[in-house]
Amino acid sequence: MEGRIIVVTSGKGGVGKTTATASIGAALAMEGNRVAVIDMDIGLRNLDVVLGLENRIVFNIVDVVNKKCKIRQAAIKDRRIENLFLIPASQSDNKDILSTSGIKRTAKTLKKEFDYIIMDSPAGIEKGFENSVVAADEAIVICTPDVSSIRDADRVIGLLYARSITPKIVVNRIIPKMVAKGDMLNHQDIMEILSVELIGLVPMDEQVVISTNIGLPLVMQNDSKAGQAFKRIARRLNGEIDLPIEIPISKTGIWNKISQKFGLTK
Amino acid sequence: MNFENNLSVKLKGVGDGFWVTLNPLAKEAKLKKDISQLFERLKHLAINAKVVIDIGDGVGYDELISNIGLFLKEKFDVGFVSQSPRKKSKPLKRIRQRDLSKEWAHHRSDVLMIRGRVRSGQKITTKKHIVIIGDINPGAEIYVGGDIIVMGKLMGQVYAGYPNNDKAIIIAIDFKPTQVQIGSFIARELNKNSSEIRAKFACVKKSIVVIQDYLKANPFKDIPWPEVI
Numbered sequence: 267m268e269g270r271i272i273v274v275t276s277g278k279g280g281v282g283k284t285t286a287t288a289s290i291g292a293a294l295a296m297e298g299n300r301v302a303v304i305d306m307d308i309g310l311r312n313l314d315v316v317l318g319l320e321n322r323i324v325f326n327i328v329d330v331v332n333k334k335c336k337i338r339q340a341a342i343k344d345r346r347i348e349n350l351f352l353i354p355a356s357q358s359d360n361k362d363i364l365s366t367s368g369i370k371r372t373a374k375t376l377k378k379e380f381d382y383i384i385m386d387s388p389a390g391i392e393k394g395f396e397n398s399v400v401a402a403d404e405a406i407v408i409c410t411p412d413v414s415s416i417r418d419a420d421r422v423i424g425l426l427y428a429r430s431i432t433p434k435i436v437v438n439r440i441i442p443k444m445v446a447k448g449d450m451l452n453h454q455d456i457m458e459i460l461s462v463e464l465i466g467l468v469p470m471d472e473q474v475v476i477s478t479n480i481g482l483p484l485v486m487q488n489d490s491k492a493g494q495a496f497k498r499i500a501r502r503l504n505g506e507i508d509l510p511i512e513i514p515i516s517k518t519g520i521w522n523k524i525s526q527k528f529g530l531t532k
Numbered sequence: 533m534n535f536e537n538n539l540s541v542k543l544k545g546v547g548d549g550f551w552v553t554l555n556p557l558a559k560e561a562k563l564k565k566d567i568s569q570l571f572e573r574l575k576h577l578a579i580n581a582k583v584v585i586d587i588g589d590g591v592g593y594d595e596l597i598s599n600i601g602l603f604l605k606e607k608f609d610v611g612f613v614s615q616s617p618r619k620k621s622k623p624l625k626r627i628r629q630r631d632l633s634k635e636w637a638h639h640r641s642d643v644l645m646i647r648g649r650v651r652s653g654q655k656i657t658t659k660k661h662i663v664i665i666g667d668i669n670p671g672a673e674i675y676v677g678g679d680i681i682v683m684g685k686l687m688g689q690v691y692a693g694y695p696n697n698d699k700a701i702i703i704a705i706d707f708k709p710t711q712v713q714i715g716s717f718i719a720r721e722l723n724k725n726s727s728e729i730r731a732k733f734a735c736v737k738k739s740i741v742v743i744q745d746y747l748k749a750n751p752f753k754d755i756p757w758p759e760v761i
């Protein structure tokens with residue numbers, strides 16, 4: 267069976283695309299899938315740092331697309347998580363260096379070798395975004411509970427629709443206390459505007475920064491709420507569509523998670 | 533027209549003259565008799581006065597009017613006699629006939645009807661009116677020559693009567709736009725953070741974009757027949 271190419275994108279920068287790519291990729295691999303996470307943010311490489319693999323880079327995605335090396339040579343195998351591979355971005359080139367036909371050819375090969383190929387898209391809707399979505403089968407749009415991020419996510423949803431991709435939404439950096447007080451938009455308000463399928467709600471979690479700094483995948487930290495949320499997103503992607511979406515709550519230490527079942531929120 | 537006391541004539545002072553309303557169906561002799569009765573009371577005030585003769589909607593009474601004019605000049609020494617300017621509007625009877633004959637069957641209305649969500653970054657432009665069955669997200673733009681009707685939540689930027697038709701209107705079931713412009717006027721206060729869902733109606737009144745509760749204002753309640761726009 268062919269693998270699925272999933273692009274992680276957002277329009278707005280800094281909302282958690284790279285964090286989501288690393289976490290969902292790692293979680294899918296922990297579920298037993300062969301996973302490649304690919305950094306498409308050419309010139310602003312990040313994914314390697316988040317995964318703690320930055321000191322093992324030899325080749326990168328630009329080398330693969332431009333036939334300077336084989337996928338096998340560029341893919342860095344994670345030593346902690348079986349079946350997780352990273353193809354990093356190049357740090358020196360710019361986004362114009364990748365040709366559409368080169369990306370499509372590479373994608374074909376990737377689909378033969380992996381179950382999931384997760385592409386970390388750069389911010390914006392220009393060339394880098396185009397490069398990331400040109401070969402994608404599916405898309406995850408990350409947004410945060412703020413007006414400008416929602417507007418950008420909405421724009422990106424429209425652009426993906428135009429390419430016959432119906433994306434799924436992850437709302438990241440939710441601060442339950444603020445939502446409870448009405449100081450932060452709740453996910454219902456957000457989904458009312460975006461109105462595509464919601465696939466996960468991820469709370470603000472200081473473990474994200476810690477895990478990035480020590481290069482340990484978030485989903486390997488069992489006490490990370492964001493990590494747990496990303497794990498459930500991975501399970502939903504992996505076929506457990508009935509897994510309820512948990513709404514982050516502020517009461518720490520108490521396991522009275524209020525969960526809500528969404529089915530197909532259209 | 534209401535003629536009191538069995539008189540076929542009404543007299544009103546206007547500015548520096550008099551306004552004489554006649555019942556053109558009355559006999560000329562009766563008219564002259566009634567006119568005399570009223571003008572005799574004026575005494576010297578009638579001398580050299582300007583007189584306007586008004587026969588309402590009647591047509592084809594030019595001879596009657598000139599006879600009455602001559603009569604007034606001779607008998608009461610009025611200065612100048614003229615006929616009331618004809619009203620420009622079509623006679624009510626004809627308007628009614630037209631509407632009863634189903635005007636909408638003969639006119640095509642220029643409306644673009646759309647279903648679905650309009651998302652951020654999308655822009656809909658048309659010279660027509662637009663009806664959108666669906667929501668308009670923040671960041672979406674609607675630019676139309678005519679009216680805008682949103683059967684859903686309006687959150688984006690809308691411009692009705694583009695570029696300079698100040699008579700255009702905007703109606704939305706849930707009215708929370710980011711920006712509203714009608715013709716050459718931009719709405720000032722939009723209060724888009726209010727959580728209540730209310731159908732609202734925007735139009736230009738005295739060079740200001742006025743936004744009202746649609747059901748309360750019921751802006752078209754006084755149009756007696758359906759008309760094509």
Ligand SMILES: Nc1ncnc2c1ncn2[C@@H]1O[C@H](COP(=O)(O)OP(=O)(O)OP(=O)(O)O)[C@@H](O)[C@H]1O
Binds near residue numbers: 281387438472474
């Ligand atoms: N759930 C979270 N809780 C706390 N911090 C988070 C969370 N998600 C992301 N962050 C932090 O937000 C910052 C931006 O995240 P990330 O780099 O994943 O975003 P991005 O969308 O990839 O950004 P860019 O557009 O620059 O590529 C990082 O410092 C990350 O640690």
Ligand SMILES: [Mg+2]
Binds near residue numbers: 283386
């Ligand atoms: Mg990133």
